[in-house]
Amino acid sequence: MRTVGVLAVITLLFVPYAPIQWASAFVIIVIGGSWMYSETLRLNVSVERGAAEIRMFRHEDAEIRIAVRNSGMLPVPMLLVSDSSGELYTRDDSAFVLSLPARSSRTLRYRLRAHYRGLYPLGPVRLRTADPLGLFPVVRELHVPGRVIVYPRHRHVALPRKLGVPVGGVRVETPLAADITRYRSLRDYVPGDDTRHIGWKATARHGSLKTREFTPTIEAPIAVFLNLRAADFADRRMMLAVERCVETAASLVMAAAHARRSFRLLAHADLGDLDYEEVRGTGEVTALAALELLARAEPRYDYPGTGRTPPTGERLAAAATRSRSERLFYVGPVLARDDIDGLIASGVSPARIELYYVEELTRRHGGGAGGARHRHGAGHGLSVHVVRLYGEDDGDAEA
Numbered sequence: 001m002r003t004v005g006v007l008a009v010i011t012l013l014f015v016p017y018a019p020i021q022w023a024s025a026f027v028i029i030v031i032g033g034s035w036m037y038s039e040t041l042r043l044n045v046s047v048e049r050g051a052a053e054i055r056m057f058r059h060e061d062a063e064i065r066i067a068v069r070n071s072g073m074l075p076v077p078m079l080l081v082s083d084s085s086g087e088l089y090t091r092d093d094s095a096f097v098l099s100l101p102a103r104s105s106r107t108l109r110y111r112l113r114a115h116y117r118g119l120y121p122l123g124p125v126r127l128r129t130a131d132p133l134g135l136f137p138v139v140r141e142l143h144v145p146g147r148v149i150v151y152p153r154h155r156h157v158a159l160p161r162k163l164g165v166p167v168g169g170v171r172v173e174t175p176l177a178a179d180i181t182r183y184r185s186l187r188d189y190v191p192g193d194d195t196r197h198i199g200w201k202a203t204a205r206h207g208s209l210k211t212r213e214f215t216p217t218i219e220a221p222i223a224v225f226l227n228l229r230a231a232d233f234a235d236r237r238m239m240l241a242v243e244r245c246v247e248t249a250a251s252l253v254m255a256a257a258h259a260r261r262s263f264r265l266l267a268h269a270d271l272g273d274l275d276y277e278e279v280r281g282t283g284e285v286t287a288l289a290a291l292e293l294l295a296r297a298e299p300r301y302d303y304p305g306t307g308r309t310p311p312t313g314e315r316l317a318a319a320a321t322r323s324r325s326e327r328l329f330y331v332g333p334v335l336a337r338d339d340i341d342g343l344i345a346s347g348v349s350p351a352r353i354e355l356y357y358v359e360e361l362t363r364r365h366g367g368g369a370g371g372a373r374h375r376h377g378a379g380h381g382l383s384v385h386v387v388r389l390y391g392e393d394d395g396d397a398e399a
Helices: 002-014 018-044 200-206 238-258 284-295 312-320 337-345
Strands: 045-049 053-057 061-070 076-083 095-100 104-113 118-121 125-129 138-142 147-151 178-188 210-218 222-227 263-271 274-281 327-332 353-358 383-387
Touching (some): 002 018, 018 138, 045 076, 045 138, 053 061, 061 076, 061 095, 095 104, 200 210, 238 263, 238 284, 238 353, 263 284, 263 312, 274 284, 312 327, 312 337
Parallel strands (some): 053 147, 222 327, 327 353, 353 383
Antiparallel strands (some): 045 061, 076 125, 118 147, 178 210
């Protein structure tokens, strides 16, 4: 089209014949007007995302919104808008054809689904339009920031100790934390004692007011230790076992959040620039931060030249001894017997430890799935749970 315009200008200047000059002028006006129209559209059409960050759970649908705006004085006769969803599956078509009047906007919507957890970038958004005659197409690629955070699935699990009574297993000195399910002794009533704790039968027998005393305890917070060190897994069905571990850790975190118990999530995994990270707190806000950490957790490999990942037993003992009041939930492949012996030798009470093993073969141990080797730790009095690993939808995080 540029060549046609140049020929029209030459004809207008050097051909002394009025009809041809008028025709050349008309061509110049049409081409110049179309070019200015297309350039105006290039400058005035913009795109924004409804939300820069979308959060969803695995196998759920999420709605993506794109706002297309025409801020110019000229209408857009036809506009093709297409968004790139990367590795995510789009339930609807993410390409739209529309027209926009002058100084107007329109919101486009489509749905997508994630079959795997992780962080997924969105974009770029591609625009294609032209002037009314279609002489000058306009193609733009806009890098509109956006990403989708896909949380792992979680299932209902019953924590060993729930909020309420008994309130915990850690003894303290304050009587304000008395656990009414743990009777300790009987003593004389003192003004100010809770009248609900008066023992009326003992009062009638002794002839004076008697009140019951209970063992003061507090509820122990929770520490969930997720082990995704690749050297601890078997090659067979490794990625499926990793997903089971992540889903089990997510289930424990959500159970702690729903019970309003304080918790820590410690991930021994590949987290980008880090191989170890911790999230701590109480409530749903902290639970969402923990789920985001789990969304980007990947198996940690020891590549040559990158340094060796610290052994799992060393990290686990450091996490368990940081707080003597926490109840430790280990999630991962079967621990080596030396790791368990070292954990007990560090002073951690076996009553504080819950082991959630994925039902798979590990490099440390041979034997068939579900055999006695999957219950390492039972000899120390540790609670061992086996997370079944039969298929993508057959696993049971509740063990």
